Amino acid sequence: MSKNPELKKTNNDEIDLLDLFGRMGKTLSKWLRVTGKGLLVCIIFLIRNFATLLVSLVMGVFVSYIFKWSTKPEYLSEITFRSNTVPNAEMISFINKLKLLLQEKNYNAIATSLSVSVEKAERINDIEAFWVIDMTYDSIPDFTDYRNNHNVYDSINVRMKDRFVIRVETGDPQDFPQMRDWLVYYVNNNEEFRQQNDFRLKKTDELLVRLNYDIKQLDSLQKVKYFEETRNTRPEQGGQMIFMQEHTTQLVYGDIYALYERKQELDEEKNLHPGLLTVISDFYQPLKRNNGGGYYGKTVIPVCVGLTLLYLIFLRNRRKLREIYKKY
DSSP: OOOOHHHHHHHHHHHHHHHHHHHHHHHHHHHHHHHHHHHHHHHHHHHHTHHHHHHHHHHHHHHHHHHHHHSOOOEEEEEEEEESSSOHHHHHHHHHHHHHHHHTTOHHHHHHHHTOOHHHHHHEEEEEEEEEEEGGGSSOOOEEOTTOOOOTTOSSSEEEEEEEEEEEEESOGGGHHHHHHHHHHHHHTOHHHHHHHHHHHHHHHHHHHHHHHHHHHHHHHHHHHHHHHHHTEEEOGGGOEEESSOOOTHHHHHHHHHHHHHHHHHHHHHHHOOSSEEEEEOOOOOSSOTTSHHHHHHHHHHHHHHHHHHHHHHHHTHHHHHHHHHHO
16 A cells, blocks of 8 residues: 655655754754853963963053153144035035145144144144034934044935034144134135125125015005905994905915014024124033043053963964974
């Protein structure tokens, strides 16, 4: 009597699945044993060489402070500006020209651009402008793009158009109160920027004149409408008033209020932001130098500990490495 082929196929599938899961379990168990053994070896290795690694850590800290004591102090601060006329992209590019001059150590050009002495210009180490990023597009600044790696095609996290940040690094913290005026002078010294700003203010004045005229006209129209609507009423029995036509005076109110709001916006723009730049947040006075022991320690300590680990690993496996070297 022949066996059922479908039943045989089903049994074979079940056996294959069980075999597959069994192999997966063995492989996973093997990986776990190897990982556990590796961790145990690393822990024992670190415990046995704890004293050597501790010495390398102390040496890293010591070398970091040697770098601190042997280098000139550098102080870091930043200011947030609002560009009232020139687009942020153009303004940031213009500010970063100072960075290029500093990289070339062209202190005479820096002194001329900022209207300072060459001695003060030589104390400046870096000037760079950055975009401010608004996450979720809610018009609230979230962070400054110091790495300049923001995706310009991101439509949710966008660059803010009403502000940018300038970061300055100098050897004398007493320069920061004057640094704002130096940067403003540098921007205002650009003839094209000044012309754009003058045109903006002139256009604002012309719009204000026209808005004031339109407000007066609408106000007069409102009075005429009210007079006509009041005249077109007649008394009825019982002293009640019956209107002969629909009231339209209130239809003018919305237009008047819209003009007043626009006028207030232009007044604010003209009176609060008359220049090319407006300070949103001024330089803060740093209390500590930027290139302290921690600044160098972030690099020096890992290098010292890493080199020590490599040396210890090499020392432990020198016989195997010697055999491999002789073999090949």
